[in-house]
């Protein structure tokens with residue numbers, strides 16, 4: 001099963017959610033492939049414990065632009081059972097470079113076809129835009145996870161994202177389904193945070209994960225150690241929540 005983790009807003013918890021849900025499922029004993037499709041490469045640095053892919057390492061840019069195979073590009077991570085196809089800044093021009101390519105929306109799908117047989121779970125961390133790379137992820141994916149930050153403007157942009165999903169479904173990938181909307185960075189001390197959760201649930205009944213991710217300082221610390229928070233501090237509140245969300249993801253199928 002291939003999951004795209006997308007929201008064109010930056011800073012809503014896409015990368016944090018991708019690496020932690022992927023790591024939870026990998027720790028449970030399943031092989032999981034993490035695909036970093038964002039030139040900022042935060043997912044890449046978030047699972048390599050301070051190491052960097054070598055200068056000759058193949059990245060997602062080589063996969064999308066030059067037809068490198070995912071099998072050649074993947075590398076192990078700090079989490080057992082979790083492999084990574086790294087990203088680099090080279091991916092920044094990809095969305096533009098792909099425009100003239102034949103079958104430009106289906107390149108990631110073709111690249112991941114083999115991997116889906118080897119990995120029960122593939123997670124694609126998308127860039128903060130609805131560009132051609134994100135469209136490639138939506139075409140490759142069976143399921144979509146949409147992280148949404150518990151803040152006042154949360155709903156802004158969500159309708160645009162849902163429109164894009166509708167277009168992708170109509171034209172390119174009828175099988176695409178929403179796995180869930182994941183409310184992130186919840187602060188129970190502020191009233192607005194709870195109100196936003198209620199409002200998103202009202203707008204998208206049934207689509208919002210039961211589990212809400214709390215705002216937690218351990219999450220902000222873990223990237224500097226290059227580890228998902230579920231390994232950095234497995235018993236903190238955010239780690240607990242990510243284990244619960246991973247269960248929901250697995251159950252929703």
Ligand SMILES: Nc1ncnc2c1ncn2[C@@H]1O[C@H](COP(=O)(O)OP(=O)(O)O)[C@@H](O)[C@H]1O
Nearest residue numbers: 010011012013014015016185214215216219220
């Ligand atoms: N539950 C959380 N508690 C505290 N900080 C968080 C939490 N989730 C994400 N963050 C922080 O918010 C910032 C944006 O998160 P990130 O996952 O990189 O978002 P995106 O990939 O959507 O841009 C990062 O600095 C991250 O450490």
Ligand SMILES: [Mg+2]
Nearest residue numbers: 014015038042
């Ligand atoms: Mg990110």
